[in-house]
Amino acid sequence: MSVISFGMNGSWTSPYVPQLLSDTSKIPMNSDEAAWCAIAHLCGCPFGALAAAYLTDRIGRKYTLLSMAPMVFFSQIGIGYVTNVWHLFVLKMIIGVADGGCFTVVPMYIGEISSPDIRGFLSSLVCLFYILGVLLMNTLGFYCSILTSSIISASIPAAHFLGFVFMPESPYYYIKVKKYHQAERSLMILRGESNVAKEVEVLKQAVKMQEEMVERPKFTDLFTVPSNRKAAFIFVILCTANKASAKAPLMSYTRYIFEETGSSISPAFSTILYCLVELLVVMFTTYFIIDRFGKRFLAIISSVGCSVTLFIMGLYFYLKDYHSDVIQQLNWLPLTNLIVNNVLFSIGISFTHMCYLSELFPTNVKANALCFAEILAVAQSAVTTKGFQMLNDRCGTLSISFFSAAVIGCIVLGFIVKYVPETKGKTLEEIQLFLMEKEDIKLGSGESLTQLGE
Structure with a gap:
């Protein structure tokens, strides 16, 4: 439930930015202010990550998660009545504090309560319910006012609090x-x-x-202890691959992008279908694929596919802006290509960084590791989302943004192939032995985990 709320918060601007930028908006704003609202919750996430890293080893994983729900509940109610852009920014930033805490604690909690045979499945559920939140917000946003959607959004953290207190x-x-x-x-x-x-x-x-x-864990242990440093490096690669897919700006500006395509297909229909396909693919991947093929293989396939589809999307906008006569028969391409992108994103890099995050770090530094992961993730999301808006405003075309994401994705792909190991079927203890380069842990193929890392 907390992750559904996270998804709704992160995608709030997708349906509402066109409305907020219109002349009839009850919260008048320009393009730059709308971009700041799009990343407001990301600005709050690092503070929540730091707070959660401190609290999780003092009051526990459960009560740290529970403490986040009231913040979201009251802020969502406030959003329904706000009339000033910077008041909206502050409320969304407060929600971001809770979301940062949620992202920090949930992977830790899931990794620690699950057995190895279902840990990949349970970890991927984080992405499944995040996408469900995105779909829910985009659907509400097209058919409900800001006030109505805020009241509905506030009910999610309330349900989370009432249900999770018994876990x-x-x-x-x-x-x-x-x-x-x-x-x-x-x-x-x-x-x-x-x-x-x-x-x-x-x-x-x-x-x-x-x-x-490490008798007294410190934040610097993530980088001074060799096994932790290797784990952090692997996560940085996977997190960068996730952000290089341009998912953050796609999520924040979904409706805007479909409007800019000039396609005759309704932006509302395109956005909802786009999110629905992602949800269905992640459901299928969660149940039938992740624990059969392994996370590393899926991450590689996913990265290749996302880079190709982003390049195609950039090419479409280039032709639209400079050779418009060529694309008159290609109205179907933006929606089709972005759905394919969604499918390929969803089968791999949408969840692999979360799964590895719950597995790579030992208990004594896990809180600090998840704090670091959250700060890195939101910083990259903020840069890609704000950069998307800036490139579009300054270059006058969306093609540059998509071409840039495709190039970065190709570069990160090389790092995945070279440095990311497979952890399928391994206990948390076996993974730690691999990171510490113990030779006695073997893969199913007979080769050592150390050899795999090399």
Whole structure:
């Protein structure tokens, strides 16, 4: 529920920017102010990430997540009544603080409560429900006023709070604070079994080993400890691949982009279909693909496909702006190409950075790692979203933005091929041994994890 809310917040400007830029807008603004509103929640995310990194090891993963819901609830209600652009910016920034905390804690919580055979599935659900939130907001935005959609949006964090309060805390957290009985009870609920003593002992040994490596975890341990540095580097690659797909500006300006194509197909229909296809593809990928083919393979295929479709989109806008007679018979191309882009994005780089994020970092630095990940992700999203608007305004064409994203995507693809390993079917402990370059962990093919990394 918290991730659905995150998706709704992130895509709010998609249906409402054209309305806000119109002469009849109740919140008058220009293109530059609209772009700032598009990244307002991203500006708040780093503060939420820092707060969550501090709270998650003090009050637990569960209560840190619960604390975010009231912030979103009251801010959403406020958005329904705001009439000033900068008041809107502040409210969306407050929501961003909660979203930053959510993104920091949810991957940690999922990675720690799940067993290896379903961890990829559960981690990919984050992206599934995020997309559901995007689809929900785009649908509401075309048929509801800002006030109505804000009230509906406020109901999501309320439902999250009321439902999640009954969920168990992470057993890793309980072991970290030496509450072993509570950890055992939590595992009984999560595994549906009464005999979990063996797993508790395994977790205790894993946490102990990680804490012995760094007695007092610091933020700099992410870069000074070799295994953490390798994990951070892998995440940077995957996160950059995600942002190079231009997903952030596509999400924030979906309706605007479809309006700019000049296609005879309705922008409202195109936007909803675009989001619906992404949701269906992620559902299919989550259930049937991710745990069969592995995340690394999917990330490579996805990156190649996104770069090609972004190049085609850039070529379309180039022809539209400078050779308009050529594209008279290509009204179908923008929607078709962006749907293909959505499909290819959704089968790989939409979720791989989230899955790896929940797996790569040991318990003792996970809070700081997720804080770093959130700050990096929102910074890249803010740059790509604001850059999209600036390039379009200054160059007078969308083609430059799409060509730039395609080139960056090709560069990042090379890094994925060379440096990103496969973690399919490995426990969190085995992944840590790989990052520490222990030779005794083998892949199914018989080759060592160290060799895979190389």
